[in-house]
Amino acid sequence: MVFVVVLLSAIGLIAGPSLWVKHVLKKYSKELEGAPGTGGELALHLINKYRLDGVKVEQTEPGTDHYSPQEKRVRLSPYVYSGKSLTAIAVAAHEVGHALQYARNEKITQLRQAWTPLAANIQRIGTAVVMLAPIVLAILHVPHVALLTLVGGVLTMLAGAFVQLIILPMEWDASFNKAMPILVQGQYVPEVYQPVIRKILTAAALTYFAGALIQVLQLWRWLALLRGALR
Numbered sequence: 001m002v003f004v005v006v007l008l009s010a011i012g013l014i015a016g017p018s019l020w021v022k023h024v025l026k027k028y029s030k031e032l033e034g035a036p037g038t039g040g041e042l043a044l045h046l047i048n049k050y051r052l053d054g055v056k057v058e059q060t061e062p063g064t065d066h067y068s069p070q071e072k073r074v075r076l077s078p079y080v081y082s083g084k085s086l087t088a089i090a091v092a093a094h095e096v097g098h099a100l101q102y103a104r105n106e107k108i109t110q111l112r113q114a115w116t117p118l119a120a121n122i123q124r125i126g127t128a129v130v131m132l133a134p135i136v137l138a139i140l141h142v143p144h145v146a147l148l149t150l151v152g153g154v155l156t157m158l159a160g161a162f163v164q165l166i167i168l169p170m171e172w173d174a175s176f177n178k179a180m181p182i183l184v185q186g187q188y189v190p191e192v193y194q195p196v197i198r199k200i201l202t203a204a205a206l207t208y209f210a211g212a213l214i215q216v217l218q219l220w221r222w223l224a225l226l227r228g229a230l231r
């Protein structure tokens with residue numbers, strides 16, 4: 001019984017932030033009366049205002065808002081790109097915040113550029129191990145292939161969680177050192193809505209943190225399997 005309570009508490013702590021992020025973004029996605037433009041139009045306006053040469057705004061798949069530094073693209077999901085809601089305003093400003101980070105070559109972007117490729121390589125290796133292990137077993141009948149599969153799974157999950165945590169400082173900076181000051185000082189949002197904008201920007205910043213916690217849950221499962229295999 002105690003184990004079940006602990007397990008459910010752990011799942012709640014890990015899944016809770018992700019559910020909260022989705023709840024906040026959806027709650028404030030209703031059209032805002034009197035909004036002068038869409039999220040996409042705001043993003044384009046800010047790009048022009050801060051002279052972010054070469055940066056474009058595009059519509060992307062739902063729930064995949066991001067900035068691509070390689071292609072210089074601010075990509076916004078349909079309800080942000082075409083929406084006139086508080087969520088659309090906040091998320092658009094947040095993604096432009098990332099464009100500002102890269103345009104200014106801030107140290108926080110250098111950290112991501114330095115470590116993300118290594119983590120990505122570890123993920124690829126782990127995935128390859130998981131995929132090839134059954135083939136090796138079938139052809140060569142090598143013992144302990146199950147253990148090899150578990151090691152590959154652990155590497156993949158660990159690298160994934162590491163990438164998510166590296167990105168977290170960038171997300172926080174994009175929300176509160178970029179988007180919030182831009183929206184407040186530029187008077188893009190009436191003062192009455194600013195507490196809500198702060199909540200939405202918190203959710204935007206914690207998107208990757210929530211993803212990291214889910215990766216940790218998956219990693220915990222793989223580690224439990226690995227410990228069982230080593231006994």
